[in-house]
Amino acid sequence: MAQAALKHDYEEPAQGATPGVANHSDGRQIDLVHLARQTLGDVNLEREVLSLFVVQSQVYLLRLQAAETPADWKRAAHTIKGSARGIGAWPLAEAAEAAETLQGKMHDLAHRDTVDLLLRRVSETNACIRQYFDEKTV
Secondary structure (H helix, E strand, O other), X not given: OHHHHHHOOOOOOOOOOOOOOOOOOOOOOOOHHHHHHHOOOOHHHHHHXXXXXXXXXXXXXXXXXXXXXXXXXXXXXXXXHHHHHHHOOHXXXXXXXXXXXXXXXXXXXXXXXXXXXXHHHHHHHHHHHHHHHHHHHO
């Protein structure tokens, strides 16, 4: 079962890149080796976890957008960060971590820009997941 992790295409990070982040030439947003480790190489579990991530990432992005208090904002950002780390979506996790520490008034320019960035990162990650599913069904 653990050998299935070796079948995932993974490239070492480029010099100076964030540790643990795959610098995939195909633009993947997910560290597939990390994901395989988290799921013990069980491809069906990978699919289930990724499917849950797609749904939950949308839910918590909406909660982030609707946050009226710093506590609500921080809770939503923290959940996105943890979920992203769980599947190895390092670019999204990094953006969510920055969002989690954001100060200022709710719905100010910084918060709106952060929501826009997270929306892009979630979209990129979920597109990567859809591509992964397409590759697995071929």
